[in-house]
Amino acid sequence: SAVISQKPSRDICQRGTSLTIQCQVDSQVTMMFWYRQQPGQSLTLIATANQGSEATYESGFVIDKFPISRPNLTFSTLTVSNMSPEDSSIYLCSVRTGLDYGYTFGSGTRLTVV
Amino acid sequence: ILNVEQSPQSLHVQEGDSTNFTCSFPSSNFYALHWYRWETAKSPEALFVMTLNGDEKKKGRISATLNTKEGYSYLYIKGSQPEDSATYLCAFIISGTYKYIFGTGTRLKVLA
Numbered sequence: 001s002a003v004i005s006q007k008p009s010r011d012i013c014q015r016g017t018s019l020t021i022q023c024q025v026d027s028q029v030t031m032m033f034w035y036r037q038q039p040g041q042s043l044t045l046i047a048t049a050n051q052g053s054e055a056t057y058e059s060g061f062v063i064d065k066f067p068i069s070r071p072n073l074t075f076s077t078l079t080v081s082n083m084s085p086e087d088s089s090i091y092l093c094s095v096r097t098g099l100d101y102g103y104t105f106g107s108g109t110r111l112t113v114v
Numbered sequence: 115i116l117n118v119e120q121s122p123q124s125l126h127v128q129e130g131d132s133t134n135f136t137c138s139f140p141s142s143n144f145y146a147l148h149w150y151r152w153e154t155a156k157s158p159e160a161l162f163v164m165t166l167n168g169d170e171k172k173k174g175r176i177s178a179t180l181n182t183k184e185g186y187s188y189l190y191i192k193g194s195q196p197e198d199s200a201t202y203l204c205a206f207i208i209s210g211t212y213k214y215i216f217g218t219g220t221r222l223k224v225l226a
Contacts, residue, residue: 006155009155040218041218042118042202042203042215042216042217042218042219043205043216044215044216045214079162092157092158098124102150102160102163102205103148103150103158103160103214104160105157105158106156107155107156107157108155108157
């Protein structure tokens with residue numbers, strides 16, 4: 001299965017600033033997925049990043065707040081823009097290894113906004 | 115809105131105890147159910163992929179069952195060890211769209 005390197009692993013940021021999270025996959029994948037887990041909540045899909053086209057955002061998430069880049073088949077970034085304390089969450093990138101095999105995840109970015 | 119619920123939210127058990135927790139999901143539009151183990155500062159790790167009503171899967175001391183008609187899955191851990199301490203997530207996959215809906219997880223702490 002794929003191996004995903006995600007960084008940073010954690011950060012503490014000031015409100016109003018932006019943070020870019022990077023994910024590198026050790027193999028080429030068509031789609032990469034970005035998830036968020038707010039405290040006490042379930043993992044929620046933010047968007048699907050496709051190479052060569054704009055990301056597809058889920059209801060409640062917009063490109064201005066969470067711009068995504070996908071320059072090639074092994075790399076993607078998610079930016080959390082103009083942060084507020086409500087953005088404090090764990091952010092995960094993932095790839096799907098097949099419906100019968102589930103997701104492979106990065107190790108997550110634990111973000112605290114103060 | 116499709117809800118996937120897990121219970122309990124958290125629990126502490128003594129080393130050697132056996133334990134189980136529940137994932138409840140919609141009984142319609144079922145494609146599959148996945149279980150993951152998520153240790154702090156690590157990636158969630160896939161444990162089981164369950165697709166058929168009555169499925170039982172086992173990996174070492176951990177096993178899972180599936181009832182798609184009533185919409186629940188149980189995860190069992192026999193003889194819990196401190197290294198079993200983690201959050202256990204289930205994910206319901208919707209037939210047709212293949213979207214994943216995750217539960218909020220059960221946080222397990224095994225006390226030595």
